[in-house]
Amino acid sequence: MLALGAAFTAEAAPKKVLLVTATKGFRHSSIPTAENVITTLGQTSGAYTVVDVVRGGANGTDDAEVASKMTLAKLGGVDAVVFANTTGDLAIPDKPGFIKWVESGHALVGMHSCSDTFHGFPAFIDLLGGEFQTHGAQVSVDMYNQDRAHPATRHLGPIWTVFDEIYEFKSFHRNRVHGLLTLDKHPQTLVPGDYPVAWAKNVGTSGKVFYTSLGHREDVWTSALYQQHILGGIRWALGLEAGDGKVTDVSNVLSPPEAKEGFKLLFNGRDLTGWKYRRPDGKRSWSAQNGMLCNVLGKDEHGTDLLTEDTFRDFVVRYEFQVPPGSNSGLYLRGRHEIQIFDDFKAGKPEMGGNGAIYSVKPASLFASRRPGQWQHAEVRIHGQKISVVLNGVTIHDQVECPRGTGGHLDENLDQPGPLLLQGDHGSVAFRNVRIKALK
Numbered sequence: 001m002l003a004l005g006a007a008f009t010a011e012a013a014p015k016k017v018l019l020v021t022a023t024k025g026f027r028h029s030s031i032p033t034a035e036n037v038i039t040t041l042g043q044t045s046g047a048y049t050v051v052d053v054v055r056g057g058a059n060g061t062d063d064a065e066v067a068s069k070m071t072l073a074k075l076g077g078v079d080a081v082v083f084a085n086t087t088g089d090l091a092i093p094d095k096p097g098f099i100k101w102v103e104s105g106h107a108l109v110g111m112h113s114c115s116d117t118f119h120g121f122p123a124f125i126d127l128l129g130g131e132f133q134t135h136g137a138q139v140s141v142d143m144y145n146q147d148r149a150h151p152a153t154r155h156l157g158p159i160w161t162v163f164d165e166i167y168e169f170k171s172f173h174r175n176r177v178h179g180l181l182t183l184d185k186h187p188q189t190l191v192p193g194d195y196p197v198a199w200a201k202n203v204g205t206s207g208k209v210f211y212t213s214l215g216h217r218e219d220v221w222t223s224a225l226y227q228q229h230i231l232g233g234i235r236w237a238l239g240l241e242a243g244d245g246k247v248t249d250v251s252n253v254l255s256p257p258e259a260k261e262g263f264k265l266l267f268n269g270r271d272l273t274g275w276k277y278r279r280p281d282g283k284r285s286w287s288a289q290n291g292m293l294c295n296v297l298g299k300d301e302h303g304t305d306l307l308t309e310d311t312f313r314d315f316v317v318r319y320e321f322q323v324p325p326g327s328n329s330g331l332y333l334r335g336r337h338e339i340q341i342f343d344d345f346k347a348g349k350p351e352m353g354g355n356g357a358i359y360s361v362k363p364a365s366l367f368a369s370r371r372p373g374q375w376q377h378a379e380v381r382i383h384g385q386k387i388s389v390v391l392n393g394v395t396i397h398d399q400v401e402c403p404r405g406t407g408g409h410l411d412e413n414l415d416q417p418g419p420l421l422l423q424g425d426h427g428s429v430a431f432r433n434v435r436i437k438a439l440k
Helices: 031-045 062-067 095-103 112-116 122-128 224-237 256-261
Strands: 013-022 048-054 080-084 107-111 129-137 139-145 159-164 167-170 178-185 192-203 207-212 276-277 287-288 292-294 306-308 315-322 328-333 338-341 378-381 386-391 392-400 429-438
Touching: 013 031, 031 224, 048 062, 062 107, 080 112, 080 224, 095 122, 095 207, 107 112, 107 122, 107 224, 112 122, 112 167, 112 207, 122 207, 159 256, 159 392, 167 192, 178 306, 178 328, 192 287, 192 292, 192 429, 207 224, 224 338, 256 429, 328 378, 338 386
Parallel strands: 013 048, 013 080, 080 107, 107 207
Antiparallel strands: 129 167, 139 159, 139 178, 178 192, 192 207, 276 306, 287 292, 292 429, 315 378, 315 429, 328 338, 378 386, 386 392
16 A cells, blocks of 8 residues: 555755856946845745855955855756856856856856856857847837747737846857847847847757846846746746747748738848849848848948849739838839838828838828838739839828839839849848739
8 A cells, every 4th residue: 555645746846056146347236136036036936946146255356256166066066057147257167167067957047247257258158149249328128029938938928128228249149049039120229130138048968048138227127027037037947847949940931821822932031042232242231130131231331232033023012121210221113113111200291202102203192101110011013014002001002103213223124024122222221021922
């Protein structure tokens, strides 16, 4: 006969976590709050216990404490190390051994300036997934949730708005991480681009890395959503909750209805396959970034037009685009008729050179522009020399006769097949989900 206790499985003991807040550079004022929050989350959730805190001395400069508490022997007694707002080259006695320790089945969790640690140790940057480069003024950002099923982000909804210090990274490779939170534009200038905020990684044979760049401010650390964010990330890294750590696929994809209609993708989301520069010697201003086709230009810079390798005569093209404040671009049908892309939101009315205009031929019949930095969507139809445009769900051109090239066009062969051309010499712009259907 079984003893009564044998019929039940004992509750798993909490995982053991070493919390590191040592600094050899800037020391955040939020570190005491971070220590309190991380320790308390472990206690209240029962998921883990902070067995020790490595502060590096009262002023953050004591190498001896780091060296004594982060030996491989000491690490052998814990399941994860959390780097909360660490900075500089910490005095870990066996840094290559530490990397192998994580990769062999342990966890590294990092918050905020963890990515400002070990700039002189590339193996750590590779392990973490990115390296702090700079930041601007603190700002409110709308972050896209790239994985609504992951324990670190499933409570956040599709967009999470946070006011914090937002990092820009170097040594970051989108094709090496599982994206969790991201921005699709610069946090201050709104110029399109890939600006990661949080990610996860499977590393080595069975190790895990979770990193979030948020956590500069005390009020971020004390917010319920941020606490759920980091607790979910810690639980995932410790193997207590399932979640994806594989590289995120950023490919643009056709919807089943569009595929059935006969549309095909012109941009795959990963690279510039199917596109070429108008001038082979022109500035290489276009790049694929996290599923976007981005033309990024600095002040007074001029890029190069980009055009499809395939040509089309009569077709419907659908695309999404965004521009930063004051930017100017366009999409040319057959390489000859420009549908203007322009930040005219402040104007509040259609103009000949405004957003959605058939450039130099006809302004939009109604104002349908969105704010700079917001995604806009367009459907454009050309049949013969007649053009129709729907911008953001509003019909702004209906069968407009376009008997000439609109300026900047490839040639005068108006009724012949031509490429789709994206204007690259005027201003920054991003496109995504560019798809086309030939008309009979």
